Amino acid sequence: MKIVVLAGGRSPERNVSLSSGAKITNALREKGHAAVLIDLFLGDTLSDVHTVAEVFQRPAPAADYAISEEIITNDAIDALRTDATKGLFGPNVLEICTAADIVFLGLHGEAGENGKVQATFDLFGICYTGSDFISSGVTMNKRLAKQLLLQNKITTARYATVKVGQATPKLDFNFPIVVKPAQGGSSIGMEIVYDQETLVAALTTAWQFDNEVVLEEYIAGREFSVGVLNGQALPAIEITVADGWYDYEHKYQDNGATYQTPPQIPAAVHQQMQAMALQTMAALGLTNYGRIDFLWDGTTIYVIEGNSLPGMTPHSLLPQEAAAVGISYADLCEQIIAGKLAQGKV
Ligand SMILES: Nc1ncnc2c1ncn2[C@@H]1O[C@H](COP(=O)(O)OP(=O)(O)O)[C@@H](O)[C@H]1O
Ligand SMILES: [Mg+2]
Incomplete structure (x- = not known):
């Protein structure tokens, strides 16, 4: 299959996205797909190819991008662009995505996660992984998401x-x-x-x-996350930080947090969390895959938020949860694509 892995973009999570994107691209290559990593914001000059189709025959990208400790600013991202293009889509991005069988969205934050890229792709007839534009937008907005949770009687702080x-x-x-x-x-x-x-x-x-x-x-309790893949809840993962809370550094730096999946919690609590993850996906309209974050204070389970494009970096939670049930990283990427294609085009 010809697959564009779309990453980068213009958001504080640009570097996280590039790290996810490189890993996804390499995994899909291992599976024999013609996968290519494209940076949404910087685009592609196509200087090394004669036709767009040849992009898919390029050599694999570097194995991994390191995630810098500093959060990149939009001004710094703007300075990376050397051409005169305006707007979020860099040169030739739409052309290359149109030539793909599916676009794997490796974006995080802002336009990649809030539905705007998804809406653009709908208008151009480009097929992409993950949820549609409206549920992405609602999920990204913590106020709207919490309103939907409460309407659906899902406990949240x-x-x-x-x-x-x-x-x-x-x-x-x-x-x-x-x-x-x-x-x-x-x-x-x-x-x-x-x-x-x-x-x-x-x-x-x-x-x-x-x-x-x-x-x-503030909910004082243990933190968990439950990934959902094609309608099935994966095992929960418990996140423990030795000092402070689960902030940016703890999320992305080596040894920032420790993770356990499946977690050591009563089976009934685990089942309830998985059921709440599926209810939250439905309440927010999320399909294909997603991840729901939880806090448990020993009595009540609270949904913190949903994630329509969960991280796929080496430290990310969804890949760890999938591994706990024998789904390798590359299989996870393939199952996301297969699940989306089974839903029909866009
Ligand atoms: N109500 C809360 N009580 C305690 N900790 C919280 C609460 N909300 C969020 N957190 C902590 O902050 C982290 C990030 O919050 P979250 O709402 O998931 O935002 P983000 O979209 O940045 O992941 C959570 O993983 C959790 O550790
Ligand atoms: Mg979160």
Whole structure:
């Protein structure tokens, strides 16, 4: 199959995406596919080929991209582009994607995850992995997602929202409070605050990433995530951090966190978490694959959020959960594609 693995893009999670994308491309190559890694934002000059079709015959990319500890800014990403192209799609990206049988979305954050790329592909008749544009958009917006969870009676932490420059609303929960940009990812722009003074500072930080910020009741408990692949819940994975919380550094640096799948929790709790993962997928409209994050305080299981394009880096949770049930990384990539193609075109 001719497959474009689309990665990079223009978001603080650009480097995470490139790391996922290189790994996905190499795995699909191992499986015999003509897979090619394309950077959504930088595009491809096609200087080494005569036709778009020849792109799929290129040699494999470097095995892995390292993820830098620094979060890349959009200004720094803009500086990487040397041509005069405007917009998110770099040169020839749409042409190359149109020539593929399917585009594997290795994007994370902003346009790749919020449905805009998916909507563009719908208009161009390009087939892609993962969920459609509307459920991607809803899932990416933590306020809309929480509204849907509550409507569907799925337990989630209490919350309020505050738009840029607005006063903090009266909250029906106490400190500590989790401050999150409504549309973010990888814990970027997030803080856990313990008093009014740090709340004000954290809001200023979070507003740099989004005009709207979600304030959430802090749930003290153990953290888990459950991947869903083609309608089946994978085993949960427990995430433990030795110090602090599961922020960007803990997510992507070696030894940042320890993971256990299947986790050591009562079978009934595990089953309930898996059932809640499937309910959350349905509530948010997610299909093909996704991942739902949880906190369990020993009594109640809370959904933190859904992820429409879960990370596929070497440290990522979904690949570890799949491995726990004997699905290799390359098989996981192939099953995502097969599941999407079985749903019919776009
Ligand atoms: N209500 C909460 N109580 C305690 N910890 C939380 C809460 N919400 C989020 N966290 C912590 O912050 C991390 C990131 O939050 P999440 O909502 O999943 O945002 P992101 O989209 O950045 O992954 C979670 O993995 C968890 O460790
Ligand atoms: Mg998360």
